[in-house]
Amino acid sequence: MSVIDDILSEKDPEKIRKETETNYREYLNPFVLRMFKNAGLDIIEGRREGASVWDVTGDKYIDCVTGAGIFNVGRHNREITDALKKALDVYDMGGWISIIRERGLLAKKLAEITPGNLKYSLFCCGGGEAVEVAVKLARGHTGKTEIICMENGYHGVTGFALPATGREVYKKPFAPLAPGYTHVTFNDINAVKAAITKDTAAVLLEPVQGEGGIRPADDSYLSGLRKLCTDNEILLIFDEVQTGFGRTGKMFCAEHSGVVPDIMVLAKSMSGGLYPISCAVFTEEISDFLIAHPFIIINSFGGTSLACLVALATIEFIEKNNLPERAAKMGKRFMEGLSSLKITYGELVVDVRGKGLMLGIEFPEESIGPRMASLLKKNGVISIYTFNNPRIIRIMPSLVITEEEVDFVVEAFEKSLKEIRAQESERKSKKG
Amino acid sequence: MTGSAEEIKKQALADFSKYVNPQKARVLKNAGLDIIEGKRNGACVWDITGKRYIDCITSAGSFNVGRRNPEIVSALKKALDEYDLGVFLLCSKQKADLAKKLAGIAPGDLQYVMFGVGGGEANDFAIKLARGFMMKTEIISTLKAYHGHTGFSLAAIGRDAYKKPFYPMVPGFKFVPFNDLKAAKGAMTDDTAAIILEPVQGEGGIHPATDEYLQGLRKLCDEREILMIFDEIQTGFGRTGKMFACEYSGVVPDIMTVAKSLGGNLFPISATIYREELNDFLVTHPFVHLSTFGGSDLGCIVGMAVIDFLVNNRIPEHAAAMGERFQKGFDVLLKKYPNLLLEVRRKGLMMGLQYTNDSIGPRMSYQLAQNGVMAIYTGNEPSVMRLMPVLVIQPDEVDFVIDALDKSMAAIIQQGGIEKY
Ligand SMILES: Cc1ncc(COP(=O)(O)O)c(C=O)c1O
Ligand SMILES: Cc1ncc(COP(=O)(O)O)c(C=O)c1O
Numbered sequence: 001m002s003v004i005d006d007i008l009s010e011k012d013p014e015k016i017r018k019e020t021e022t023n024y025r026e027y028l029n030p031f032v033l034r035m036f037k038n039a040g041l042d043i044i045e046g047r048r049e050g051a052s053v054w055d056v057t058g059d060k061y062i063d064c065v066t067g068a069g070i071f072n073v074g075r076h077n078r079e080i081t082d083a084l085k086k087a088l089d090v091y092d093m094g095g096w097i098s099i100i101r102e103r104g105l106l107a108k109k110l111a112e113i114t115p116g117n118l119k120y121s122l123f124c125c126g127g128g129e130a131v132e133v134a135v136k137l138a139r140g141h142t143g144k145t146e147i148i149c150m151e152n153g154y155h156g157v158t159g160f161a162l163p164a165t166g167r168e169v170y171k172k173p174f175a176p177l178a179p180g181y182t183h184v185t186f187n188d189i190n191a192v193k194a195a196i197t198k199d200t201a202a203v204l205l206e207p208v209q210g211e212g213g214i215r216p217a218d219d220s221y222l223s224g225l226r227k228l229c230t231d232n233e234i235l236l237i238f239d240e241v242q243t244g245f246g247r248t249g250k251m252f253c254a255e256h257s258g259v260v261p262d263i264m265v266l267a268k269s270m271s272g273g274l275y276p277i278s279c280a281v282f283t284e285e286i287s288d289f290l291i292a293h294p295f296i297i298i299n300s301f302g303g304t305s306l307a308c309l310v311a312l313a314t315i316e317f318i319e320k321n322n323l324p325e326r327a328a329k330m331g332k333r334f335m336e337g338l339s340s341l342k343i344t345y346g347e348l349v350v351d352v353r354g355k356g357l358m359l360g361i362e363f364p365e366e367s368i369g370p371r372m373a374s375l376l377k378k379n380g381v382i383s384i385y386t387f388n389n390p391r392i393i394r395i396m397p398s399l400v401i402t403e404e405e406v407d408f409v410v411e412a413f414e415k416s417l418k419e420i421r422a423q424e425s426e427r428k429s430k431k432g
Numbered sequence: 433m434t435g436s437a438e439e440i441k442k443q444a445l446a447d448f449s450k451y452v453n454p455q456k457a458r459v460l461k462n463a464g465l466d467i468i469e470g471k472r473n474g475a476c477v478w479d480i481t482g483k484r485y486i487d488c489i490t491s492a493g494s495f496n497v498g499r500r501n502p503e504i505v506s507a508l509k510k511a512l513d514e515y516d517l518g519v520f521l522l523c524s525k526q527k528a529d530l531a532k533k534l535a536g537i538a539p540g541d542l543q544y545v546m547f548g549v550g551g552g553e554a555n556d557f558a559i560k561l562a563r564g565f566m567m568k569t570e571i572i573s574t575l576k577a578y579h580g581h582t583g584f585s586l587a588a589i590g591r592d593a594y595k596k597p598f599y600p601m602v603p604g605f606k607f608v609p610f611n612d613l614k615a616a617k618g619a620m621t622d623d624t625a626a627i628i629l630e631p632v633q634g635e636g637g638i639h640p641a642t643d644e645y646l647q648g649l650r651k652l653c654d655e656r657e658i659l660m661i662f663d664e665i666q667t668g669f670g671r672t673g674k675m676f677a678c679e680y681s682g683v684v685p686d687i688m689t690v691a692k693s694l695g696g697n698l699f700p701i702s703a704t705i706y707r708e709e710l711n712d713f714l715v716t717h718p719f720v721h722l723s724t725f726g727g728s729d730l731g732c733i734v735g736m737a738v739i740d741f742l743v744n745n746r747i748p749e750h751a752a753a754m755g756e757r758f759q760k761g762f763d764v765l766l767k768k769y770p771n772l773l774l775e776v777r778r779k780g781l782m783m784g785l786q787y788t789n790d791s792i793g794p795r796m797s798y799q800l801a802q803n804g805v806m807a808i809y810t811g812n813e814p815s816v817m818r819l820m821p822v823l824v825i826q827p828d829e830v831d832f833v834i835d836a837l838d839k840s841m842a843a844i845i846q847q848g849g850i851e852k853y
Contacts, residue, residue, distance in 0.1 A: 003736045004507040006513060007529065016525055023528030027535050027545055031715040036523055044523050045729070047517055056525070065455060065600060067519045067724055076516040085509050092500045092697045093473050096491030097808065099460055101440070101468050101480070104447030111451055113578035125549035125700045126725050132582055140597040157721050158556045159583015159602050170720060173564035173713070178583050178602045273516045276549050276700045287453070289597070294455040296594060297581055300491050300692055301550050301700035305469070384521065387719070 013046075013057040020044055021212035040374030043382065048075035051401040053382065062409050064376075064383040064395045068210055069242040069358070072269035072327075073317050074400040080272040083313035087306055094305035096298075102308035109315055110281050113251055116260030120287040123279045123303025127241035127267030128156020130278040131204075133297055134263045135160045138202035138235045138280060140289040140296075150186040152212030152388050153205060155239055164204055166212070167388045187217055189224040196228070202235040202263075203228075207253035210242040213389035214353060214360025219257035221230045226259045235262040235286070241278070242358065245269040246318050246399050248330030249356030258357065262286060272314035277307035323399040327356040330406050334359055334395065337410030345417045348424075350391075359395040361413070366390045368420060381409050437470075437481045443470050444480075463794050463808065464801030471828065472499035475825040486833055488800075488807040488819045493666040493782070496751075497741050498692035498824040504696040507701045507737035511730055519728035520722065523801070526732035533739050534705055537675055540684030542705045546714075547727025551665040552580020554702040555628070557721050558687045559584040561706060562626035562724060565718070569603075572609040572619050572627040572658075576812050577635030579628065579663055588628055590636065591812045611641055613648040620652065626659035626687070631677035632838045633664035637813035638777045638784025643681035658786030659710075660685040665702075666782065669693040670742050670823050673752030673780030680779070686710065696738040701731035720833040742823075748780075751823040754830055755780045761834030769841045771850055783819040787835075788850065790815045795847075799840030805833050 010016060012375055024033040036042040046056040053063045063075060073080060093311045094100045107121040122137075124130045135147055149155070153166040162171055171177055184191035186209060203225060209215040229236040238261040243253035246270065250256055254264070263286065267278030279302075290296070292319040301307075319323070335352065338361060342349040351362040363369055369385035372393050376383050395409070435443070445466060449457045460466050470480035477487045477499060487499060497504055518524050527600075531545040546561075548554045559571055571588060579585040586595055587602040595601055608615040610633055620627075627649065633639040653660045662685040667677035669690070674680060676688070687710070687749060691702030714720070742748065755778060762776040762785070775786040793809030796817055800807050810816045821833065844850065 002503065002507060004510045006495075007526070007733065007736075008510065018529045020523060020525045022682045023532045024523060027531035027543060028528060029544070029546075029711065029714050029718055031718045033523065035718060041521075042523055044525050045518055047514065053519075057575045063519070065519055067521065068518070070517060070519070070683060071754055072723060076514075081512050081516075085512055088500075088505050088509055090471065092505075093491070093494065093695070093700075094469050095467075095477070095487065095489055095656060095806070096494065097460065098465070098467055098469055098491065099445060101444035101446050101447075104444050104450075106450055107451030108447050117629065120453070122452075126553060128723070129550060129553065129582055136598045139599075145600060157723070158553055159586065160598075162583065169717075173567075173717060173720065175563075176569060176603045178587075179600045271517065271725065274730065276517075276731070284806055290453055293597065294453050294459060299550055299552065299581060300494050301695065304700070307700075318456070320772070349473075369541065382522075382763040387722075 016056045017044060036340065039370050040377045041384065050074045051398045051405050058186060061377065061380055061382045062397060062405055064381055064397045064409060066396050066398055069112045069247055069268045069396050070242055070271060071273040072245050072247060072323060072399045073272055073314055074398040075273060077272060077317065079317055080274055080310060080313045084274055084306065087309040091305040091309065096300055098304050100308065102305045103303045106308040106311050107360065108277065114264055114281050115252060115254050117283050118260065118264055118281045119284050121279045121281050122297060123277060125276045125278060125301045125380060126156065126301055126318050127265065127278050128158045129299065130265045130280045131155040131164065131239060131265055132158060132160040133280040134204065134237045134265050136297060137263060137280065137286055137289060138237065141286045142235060144198060144199045144201040144202040147181050148200060148203045149181055149183055150205045150209065151183050152209060153187060154211035154388060186215060187221050189221055192225060192228060197257050200232065200234050202237050204237040204239065206239045206243065207249060208243050208355055208358055211387040213386050213392040214358060214394060216355050222257040222259040237261055237265065239265045241265055241267045246324035246327050246358055247358050249324055249331055251324050253355065257353045270311050270314065272310045275307050275310040275313050277303060279303065292379040327399045328402055329358040331359065333403060333406045334410065338413065341414055341417060344419065348420055350416055357397060357399055360392045362392050369393055371420060372416055375419055376412055379412035379415050381412040435814060441468050441480055446791065457747055464798035465806065465808065467806065469608060474498045475667050475822045475829045477527065485804055485806045486819045486821060486829055488805055488833060490709060490820050491692065491824055492818050493671050494692040494695065495697040496669050496671060496695050496823045498822045499697060501696060501741065503741055504698055504734060504737045508734055511733040515729040517725065518805040520724055520726060524729055526729040527727045530732040530735045533736055534703055537739060538688060538705050539676055539678055541707055542684065542688055543708050544706050544711045546704045547671060548702040548704065548723050549700045549725045550580065551689065552582035552585040553700050553723060554689040554691055554704045555579045555585040555588065555663055557704045558581045558661045558689050559588065559628065561687060561704065561713060562661060564717065565710050566625040568623045568625040570621060570624040571605050572616060572624060573605055573607055574629050575607050576633060577630060578635035578812060602652055610639060611645050616649060617652055620651050620658060624656065624658050626661050627653065628663060628740065630663045630667065632667050632672060632782055635810050635812045637810050637816035638782060638818060640777065640779045646678065646681040646683040659687060661687040663689050665689055665691045670748035670751050671782050672782055673748055673755055675748050677779065694735050694738060696734045699731045699734040700770055701735050737839050747823050751781045754825055757827060757830045758783060765837060765841065769845065772841050772844060781821060781823055784817065785812065785817040787815050787817065792844065792850065793817055795844055796840055800836055801824065803836035803839050805836040
């Protein structure tokens, strides 16, 4: 029997759980497992479909984590799965330096759907890797070195992305990091102004900070940045790894403000939830640098034939089903529900914010995030706090989520908040 | 997407030039490699116009199990009936299973696994782990080394052309000549965290490390408490005639990185495998390194199918045997074309033809393409042509490649122009 038959034929959830736990302890990371357990998030995913995922035990959850926005098209999307299967009848990854027809087709499609004059694409596998490409293009094209980025930003953990990530815990043990990165306060145009020097190559930011706690940039801030960058011959880079492909209610978040960056970084949902792919999309002017140095940034797995076909199928699905519009509509429904919870549970909910289906709920203190995650799981919802800020729980479901499912999630939040309120009052009465 | 193959090819080349990179398209055309891959099978790939090539590029060792290996394709298709990428933040059975399997085939006491997507990412994590665990900063790398383009790996690349426009690099990297124990020893200081190297330098021009060098390094590293990182991204999974190249010397590194062929030519996945002791660092920093697509459910299933295929079919042994067959052909060519072919360096099916000068690499690529073989010179050393066919290559296909080399060399001799360099 082949390995896949072995895996698929094992149906005993207890056995699967025990085996997985042992293997995590012995071969992956014992501590990660403990943390998952403590947070009540020791789910081992079995079946996946639409907005839902089933633990191997058969318990169903609405997935509001979606790997921070990998599954815009839904979990295990049938149409895209079928497209990949069909592709597997003919294709493999394709040669690394070959001219890949599918890559040309996808690049053309991206030029079409990305804003303004963004045109050329360079493909990679992960989001961090694509951020690295953006930083390198900025340095290579401008001949300058400094990158201005944002406090609490998250851009990945590899060498040129890590220094841009605005949180010390990710960086400290690995110092010295690549120099030349300056961090400024998000949404503060004067902070950027003050940080600009003659050696500034680019400003890099997420149009909605994801891991930083779901913080949307103001439109006026972005248009101010655009002007500032143009005036000072600095490139503007948008990391749309989480916000891209319909998440915020537009195909790309940049469209809300109408600001066109010089380089846009895409990953996560471009994969259709099935196949790793990421890219940096940039203007013709910037591509001059790569024309002079065609093989200066290379990788083995970036933009494989299969990946490009999956991404094309993903974009087709998003367009055909108007997912950006749907995200806007469902996001509004969420907002209404959550805002009323904010009124009812004013002592527990400090803020509800977001754009489209990229939503965050802020609690008054750090312990509540993890406790909520655990209660939400009990109530059939997987949702976790953001990496850089545990006071904020993120809601980023699939964009195919239905109205009933939205209501189910809001109800789960209500139940969970109710329980936290009860816990808090019990704690107080004990103290008192 | 209809039209004749010729039309599709023309359109594809135009799209590639317009939206990906026109210069890349031009360089490939000049090397006779403006091939648009259609059908792929075993050791071969067909241009969409129908011409067959034996693939000796294989993305520098990414296709060890063969192009579109039916067992792996079928495993992935079945997996697609149930799974998607999964969520990297949660526990995954597939991840746990592959970690166990990797620990099982990795040399010595390499046991814990961190997954990534690409090879560069795996090396970035290896270097981060070394710094984090040792609480030291210096990394020794080797001249002409290739470790990938992500920041830490790029800093470890021993070729300035990849780095210069992107300065400043991550500080703390030192370079020493490869296969030179004294130089390595001289570079070690109290702040040295690790030495990173490829057991056979790939892009540097197919240079195998000697056993004595690796053994000597191991001893030095033990004495000075320095970690040893082997980048087996090209050499791993049977390429050199053993499952991992380090088995020849018996040296077990503290950290080993793998990628490329782990993905079975179907799905991106990479891994950093390390000794238990080093896990202390991750126990205190469990979420310090995150990769959205790293160790996805589908990727892990592909990885397991790849390892099963390699083990069940004794592919490393087959690679060793086919390598010997190639060698017989090379021995003849070395005698026949001494003005062209200076030396052949080889370990298993990781083979490098050292030409007498830089210009021959691109010319041979062109000729070989005419004769039905896809091959290209190495990134850091254009006078070296790399031949890295799939490991499931058959004897008659080996003979076909040798024959194509013979014809191509004859054509170049006839054209002349070798002496001018
Ligand atoms: C905004 C943003 N940029 C970059 C990344 C890094 O992507 P990856 O994990 O694929 O390297 C992430 C991942 O969460 C992200 O949210
Ligand atoms: C030895 C070695 N290390 C690392 C890498 C980088 O791997 P990737 O291209 O997947 O990032 C390569 C790729 O060619 C390689 O040959």
